[in-house]
Amino acid sequence: MANILVVDDEMGIRELLSEILSDEGHVVQTAENAQQAREARAAETPDLVLLDIWMPDTDGVTLLKEWQRDGYLTMPVIMMSGHATIDTAVEATRIGAMNFLEKPIALQKLLQAVQQGLARNQERSRPAPVTMAQHNTVMGDTRTITPVTVNMPAQTQQVNTVVPANVIDTSLLSFDLPLREARDMFERLYFEHHLAQEGGSMTRVAEKTGLERTHLYRKLKQLGVEPVKASKKHH
16 A cells, blocks of 8 residues: 555546545545645655646646755656657656656556556665674674664565674675685684684684684685784784
């Protein structure tokens, strides 16, 4: 269900569109001119606007320009007209309209345009995924519980995770790297982190990471991590 504003000076068009969209489960508000549309937009941001181009007081393209100029064009707008030229449709699209419907409007085209507009609005308002750098935020030396939002293809889920102090600075990682390079970068950060925590003690780092000392030395050499430098770097 969405809140849709229908702006048209013809009462028959307003009633017809209102009836169709209401049958689809949407809440419909109507305006017969640009002034009523301004008031409706100022009172509440609709999820989508169906806007007629030719109206007696202010035409739809001029109103669209006003909303774009004043920062009110934050919702999808579908223009409607029975007399508009191609140039007018192109201009409206350039200003920010997402679609143009020619009157008389075919039912299938109307519903398809509305569905596309609402889908785009949902995509734009969807929260951005939380980055690893934001997740690993540390305040002083205290532990903090941070809600982590992970964007999945079909749904968004929330997980409460305990973030320890002195976590790895994963802001240096890039998910655009090939897997091998990304893995090496992570492992370098991982071992530098533990070396810094353990004051450069290879014995304690070996115990913490679960590696034999010989394997640990070989791994650090392979990654180009020098225990002394790693220790000084974090102190």
